[in-house]
Amino acid sequence: MPGREHVHSLASLIEDLKPAFTAMSDEIWDFAELKFDEHRSSQCLIGMLEKNGFRVRRNVAEMETAFIGESGSGKPVIAFLGEFDALAGMSQVAGIAEPQPAVPGGTGHGCGHNLLGVGSLLAAVALARYLAEKGLPGTVRYYGCPGEEGGSGKTFMVRAGAFDDVDAALTWHPAPFNGVRSTNNLAVLEYYYRFKGVAAHASNSAHLGRSALDAVELMNVGVNFLREHMPQDCRVHYAITDTGGRAANVVQARAEVLYLIRAPEMPQAMALAERVEKVARGAATMTETEVEVVFDTASTNLLPNLTLESAMHDTMVALGPVPFDEEDLAFAQAIQNTFTEEAIQSSIRLYQVKTDAFSNRMVDGSTPLHLGLRAFEGQSHFRAGSTDVGDVSWVTPTAQCWAPAWAIGTNPHTWQVVAQGRSPAAHKAMIHAAKTLAATGLSLFTSEDLRQQATAEWREKTRGKPYVCPIPPHVRPKRF
Incomplete structure (x- = not known):
């Protein structure tokens, strides 16, 4: 120097x-x-x-x-x-x-x-x-x-x-x-998971609805169970960015959640993101909704x-x-x-x-x-x-x-x-x-x-x- x-x-x-x-x-x-x-x-x-x-x-x-x-x-x-x-x-x-x-x-x-x-x-x-x-x-x-x-x-x-x-x-x-x-910071991937369902009156015709908000909640529960089975140094966290509205008597036809998926190296983060996406698609299947996975941004470790x-x-x-x-x-x-x-x-x-x-x-x-x-x-x-x-x-x-x-x-x-x-x-x-x-x-x-x-x-x-x-x-x- x-x-x-x-x-x-x-x-x-x-x-x-x-x-x-x-x-x-x-x-x-x-x-x-x-x-x-x-x-x-x-x-x-x-x-x-x-x-x-x-x-x-x-x-x-x-x-x-x-x-x-x-x-x-x-x-x-x-x-x-x-x-x-x-x-x-x-x-x-x-x-x-x-x-x-x-x-x-x-x-x-x-x-x-x-x-x-x-x-x-x-x-x-x-x-x-x-x-x-x-x-x-x-x-x-x-x-x-x-x-x-x-x-x-x-x-x-x-x-x-x-x-x-x-x-x-x-x-x-x-x-x-x-x-x-x-x-050694973590690599991170960010995705929006946008669920599309069918709106309906939540009381007299709920059977006609398909709740996108239910799908978001089920996805979050599924990912919480996934945490037990991912590498120790990985991190997964989320924010619900769209609940589909504030009315409780409506079956929400849309809902969205943002996930940040982190791992010590980018290949690990990508592998973990694939598992998170499977949970999202499983939630969509359970609720008979559709899910769109939208890449937001990323940074390498x-x-x-x-x-x-x-x-x-x-x-x-x-x-x-x-x-x-x-x-x-x-x-x-x-x-x-x-x-x-x-x-x-x-x-x-x-x-x-x-x-x-x-x-x-x-x-x-x-x-x-x-x-x-x-x-x-x-x-x-x-x-x-x-x-x-x-x-x-x-x-x-x-x-x-x-x-x-x-x-x-x-x-x-x-x-x-x-x-x-x-x-x-x-x-x-x-x-x-x-x-x-x-x-x-x-x-x-x-x-x-x-x-x-x-x-x-x-x-x-x-x-x-x-x-x-x-x-x-x-x-x-x-x-x-």
């Missing part, structure tokens, strides 16, 4: 850029746009790219809010991944430690993507400036990736070949902890790259801890007071945080913010989530880190995340992540050996397992 003087030169450059990027993060928090409708958010990011001399390609992979910004030329090509979509029903007033929607039923950044997208952009802009100043060759790319929340935007970009010439990709995510993320993760960890050691102050700790404590002790300890286990890399002491959650750095064990861990970063990792070496934007105990997709999304502590975590990504990116530009080792590991892990995009060619991105 570059010497500490180069790391700190990049960090100093990022400090100079901090005010404008912090303001942009708050602006995107305010927009809180849902998947594939992030028009203001994407334009905000594109404007900053163009202001800093990046060449921008819009409408990538037939997605209006997907774009790529590029600076420099030639090899290597290093990608920085940015997300900027929000979640439905997650509206929350910022800066308070109690649930209070800003707009009842409105949207909110319940996963911190306002920070994620801007932090990655800051890293790309700072690194591009540094390379230009030093006269170093290579291409910095920023990928504006829409629809991570249930849209698999990166998967569509991978399918379109947007990453085919990338030598390595870097990203980060807000979290309760500081450190490198090395996890994450392929960790320990070579890149180790380099990223070394960078974080050189940077030191995030510089939180007493006001940051006080607000985090107020947020943490909304959690049980069980939730706090569960958060530590979920993120596999055991010891601190600076002090080698056990991490017990005694402080509301993570003031250290997660130790890097040099191995990956199982985590039962999914991300479309997984598809990128199958076509180029990929690494990501965490930065402690949230109080310890905070779970993603909660009002507590939204409340912390534009706090001074979250801004500091975002800046810290940008410094980490930029310095790790510089390592990739200046060390051919690092690039070769990362590529060799990636080739070894993908040998005999060619990437097959889980989204069929005819499927297009779907808005809410």
Whole structure:
């Protein structure tokens, strides 16, 4: 990796850029746009790219809010991944430690993507400036990736070949902890099961009806029995998205349920999806209804790259801890007071945080913010989530880190995340992540050996397992 003087030169450059990027993060928090409708958010990011001399390609992979910004030329090509979509029903007033929607039923950044997208952009802009100043060759790319929340935007970009010439990709995510993320996430497939029956009066002519809602309920019961007979690390969960109406005295002629089917690897997920479909067709047979199976979207399991993760960890050691102050700790404590002790300890286990890399002491959650750095064990861990970063990792070496934007105990997709999304502590975590990504990116530009080792590991892990995009060619991105 570059010497500490180069790391700190990049960090100093990022400090100079901090005010404008912090303001942009708050602006995107305010927009809180849902998947594939992030028009203001994407334009905000594109404007900053163009202001800093990046060449921008819009409408990538037939997605209006997907774009790529590029600076420099030639090899290597290093990608920085940015997300900027929000979640439905997650509206929350910022800066308070109690649930209070800003707009009842409105949207909110319940996963911190306002920070994620801007932090990655800051890293790309700072690194591009540094390379230009030093006269170093290579291409910095920023990928504006829409629809991570249930849209698999990166998967569509991978399918379109947007990453085919990338030598390595870097990203980060807000979290309760500081450190490198090395996890084996789950592959996921999403399907709608749409049942069609026959309407009838539920009292005087029920025998003429064929209930689509009965079919949905029977399918859900059948899948619940299936859980006992599927591999331990698989996950299947659902939401009934259409009950066929609110009238109880009508035999519902339509009903729909959405299933997410997860497994450690995509072939396992596909096999499990076949079993779930058999349950759906069995429910249709029992109720004499029809069922249509509609593919929605999918993401492949994450392929960790320990070579890149180790380099990223070394960078974080050189940077030191995030510089939180007493006001940051006080607000985090107020947020943490909304959690049980069980939730706090569960958060530590979920993120596999055991010891601190600076002090080698056990991490017990005694402080509301993570003031250290997660130790890097040099191995990956199982985590039962999914991300479309997984598809990128199958076509180029990929690494990501965490930065402690949230109080310890905070779970993603909660009002507590939204409340912390534009706090001074979250801004500091975002800046810290940008410094980490930029310095790790510089390592990739200046060390051919690092690039070769990362590529060799990636080739070894993908040998005999060619990437097959889980989204069929005819499927297009779907808005809410």
